Amino acid sequence: MDARGGTVAVKMDIVVTVNGRKYAASVEPRLLLSDFIRDTIGLTGTHVGCEHGVCGACTILVNGDSVRSCLTLAVRADGAEIVTVEGLGTPDELNTIQTQFREKHGLQCGFCTPGMLMTAMDLLKKYPLSSDDEIREGLSGNLCRCTGYQNIVAAIRAAADLRDGSSR
Amino acid sequence: MKPAAFDYIAPTSLEAAVAALAAANGDGKVLAGGQSLMPLLNFRMARPAILIDLMHVPGMSFIESRGDKVAIGAMTRHADLEFSELVAAKLPVMAAAMRHVAHLAIRNKGTIGGSLSHADPAAELPMLAVFYGATIRVQGPERRRDIPAEDFFVSALTNCLDPEEIVFEIEFPVLRSHAGWAFEEVARRFGDFALASIAVSFELLDRQIADARVAVMGVADTPRRLREAETALQGLQGSPEAAAGFAGVVRSCLTPESDIHVSAEYRINLIGALAEKAFTAAWTRAAGQLP
Numbered sequence: 170m171d172a173r174g175g176t177v178a179v180k181m182d183i184v185v186t187v188n189g190r191k192y193a194a195s196v197e198p199r200l201l202l203s204d205f206i207r208d209t210i211g212l213t214g215t216h217v218g219c220e221h222g223v224c225g226a227c228t229i230l231v232n233g234d235s236v237r238s239c240l241t242l243a244v245r246a247d248g249a250e251i252v253t254v255e256g257l258g259t260p261d262e263l264n265t266i267q268t269q270f271r272e273k274h275g276l277q278c279g280f281c282t283p284g285m286l287m288t289a290m291d292l293l294k295k296y297p298l299s300s301d302d303e304i305r306e307g308l309s310g311n312l313c314r315c316t317g318y319q320n321i322v323a324a325i326r327a328a329a330d331l332r333d334g335s336s337r
Numbered sequence: 338m339k340p341a342a343f344d345y346i347a348p349t350s351l352e353a354a355v356a357a358l359a360a361a362n363g364d365g366k367v368l369a370g371g372q373s374l375m376p377l378l379n380f381r382m383a384r385p386a387i388l389i390d391l392m393h394v395p396g397m398s399f400i401e402s403r404g405d406k407v408a409i410g411a412m413t414r415h416a417d418l419e420f421s422e423l424v425a426a427k428l429p430v431m432a433a434a435m436r437h438v439a440h441l442a443i444r445n446k447g448t449i450g451g452s453l454s455h456a457d458p459a460a461e462l463p464m465l466a467v468f469y470g471a472t473i474r475v476q477g478p479e480r481r482r483d484i485p486a487e488d489f490f491v492s493a494l495t496n497c498l499d500p501e502e503i504v505f506e507i508e509f510p511v512l513r514s515h516a517g518w519a520f521e522e523v524a525r526r527f528g529d530f531a532l533a534s535i536a537v538s539f540e541l542l543d544r545q546i547a548d549a550r551v552a553v554m555g556v557a558d559t560p561r562r563l564r565e566a567e568t569a570l571q572g573l574q575g576s577p578e579a580a581a582g583f584a585g586v587v588r589s590c591l592t593p594e595s596d597i598h599v600s601a602e603y604r605i606n607l608i609g610a611l612a613e614k615a616f617t618a619a620w621t622r623a624a625g626q627l628p
Contacts, residue, residue: 181345198345198388199338201379220339221376222443234416234445240375241446242368244345245392291441295420309527310440 183247187212188256196243202236203227205243206253214254214283218312225311228284229253235291254283257290266290266328275324277315284311289325298329340378347390351397351476351505357389359478359501365389367503369412369451372443397450397505400424406508411450415462419444427511430468430536433520434461440528450504453489456496456559459530461522463490464560468536468552469509477502490559514540514548517623519615523607525598531555532599533608535587537615539570541623546573556593556608563590566612575620580613587612 180195185205192210206215206229218224220239227238230252258264263271266289276282285308292298292307304325305318313321348354358365366385368374377383391397397412400421407427409418418424419435438444438452438461452462453473466473466486473484478501491497498504515538522534533556539549549570554560569586573579593604 179344197338197342199340199342199378201339204338221379222372225440225442228442231445235442236445237372237442239339239379240372240443242345242371242375244347245371245390288442291445295441306436306527307441309529310442 181244181247183244185243185246185249185251187251188253194243198242198244200243201239202229202231202241202243202246203238205246206238206251209243212253212255216280216283218280218284223312224281224284225288226281226284228287228311230287230290233294235288252287252290254286257286265331266293266324269324269327269331270321273320273324273327275316275321281311281313281315285313285321289328292325293328293332298325301326304329339381340375341381341384343378343385344387345390346387347393349393349395351394351503354389354391354394355476355478355501355503357387358503361385361387361389363500367391367454369454370414370446370448371451372439372447373451373455373457391450391503402427403508406510409449409507409509411453411504411506412448413450415439415444415447415449415452416441418449428465428469428509429515430518430520430538431465431509433518434465434522434536437461437520437522437524437528437531437534443528449507453507454496454498454504456490456494457530458490458493458558458560459532459534459555461531461534461554464534464536464552464554466507466509467560467562468538468550469512470562471510472508473504474506474508475502476505481505487562493558512538512548512550516541517546517619517621519618519622521611521615521618523611533593533604533611535608535611535615537570537612537619539619539623544574546570546620551587553587553591553608556591556604561591563587565590570616575617575624577617580616580620583616584609584612 182195184193203217206212216226218226222237222240229238231249258267304322364386368388368390397410399410415438425432471486473489518538520536522531524531535553539546549567551563551566566586588609593601595601
């Protein structure tokens with residue numbers, strides 16, 4: 170019984186591919202995808218901030234699209250391909266965006282960084298990012314309380330320039 | 338676990354979804370993209386006994402030309418509208434508004450049917466539905482019915498659906514001509530719900546405004562078409578005085594309320610400033626197309 174007096178719903182079997190590896194689990198329908206990733210399969214790189222879709226820290230890629238994992242049920246990810254920050258690069262071999270975050274000092278405490286990186290991955294795929302204003306618009310759903318965003322914008326600017334083979 | 342426990346089903350037909358919603362006896366919630374419902378569940382402000390997920394209902398995600406209309410499936414995501422060439426060509430005001438709809442990660446999940454059903458008075462899609470005079474098509478246990486967008490929104494977060502009805506598609510009339518148009522919005526943070534917003538479109542006949550259309554949001558408990566402002570635009574030509582006059586008419590149509598973000602006075606001034614800006618932008622766009 171839960172606090173509401175109802176019975177706990179029947180668990181459902183799901184199979185989710187995360188960073189190329191398949192995970193099978195039996196989960197309650199109310200389990201959030203963010204909690205599945207952190208608690209059920211133990212990938213704690215995805216951070217959970219506000220848990221209602223405002224801060225962007227829990228952003229991951231689901232079937233190639235950036236998604237708030239706290240606003241998605243794990244059961245809805247059955248059969249999906251997920252990439253979390255652990256799937257971007259390794260400490261020895263950072264990917265392009267991670268490298269630019271390090272180069273440009275695009276993080277301080279690091280709490281928002283996984284969400285920033287996953288958001289940046291999707292922004293770089295879908296938008297020209299021809300102006301810094303466009304980058305700032307794209308980042309408006311991700312909160313950082315340390316950096317004032319300047320160096321995050323600079324890191325994504327640099328990654329966009331590398332993508333386009335230009336330097337400004 | 339953040340949400341209270343619920344049962345969950347993902348039917349594979351619209352009829353089965355409607356039947357499940359009816360069987361829930363008022364204690365069921367329809368899950369579309371979840372970008373409004375999931376926060377309510379996480380806060381336990383909504384505690385439905387059962388969630389009826391539409392994600393496996395086939396044929397609910399599409400954007401297609403249908404005569405002089407564009408039909409959009411209820412499960413079509415905001416990002417699909419944002420990047421659609423058909424929307425860009427046929428519904429330019431919608432195309433311009435889509436990047437104001439929350440943030441990319443939300444647009445990747447949120448749906449038009451979900452946004453309309455949620456009926457937030459400061460959300461873009463309800464306002465666009467009212468602006469275009471869209472028809473919202475819903476399925477009930479016995480029958481389908483077509484609801485004009487202006488009748489659909491009853492008050493803040495309240496639509497006119499019967500408890501067992503589900504929105505399955507929306508038809509947007511393509512405006513006969515939209516030589517001049519503009520969409521203007523101010524939010525506290527880019528992508529947040531609007532403090533105020535206005536959409537304007539019109540045709541030019543003999544260098545005079547005809548067929549004007551005006552809708553606003555964030556300044557009443559539902560999005561609203563402003564017919565008085567539309568009438569005031571007829572026959573006008575672009576000038577700073579005309580823009581200011583139009584803004585005055587828009588302001589006179591509205592009595593917004595204060596909330597935690599801004600005062601009523603701020604809001605009425607804001608919608609006036611946006612009206613002026615929209616008029617000028619629409620006129621400039623239309624004038625550029627004159628021979």
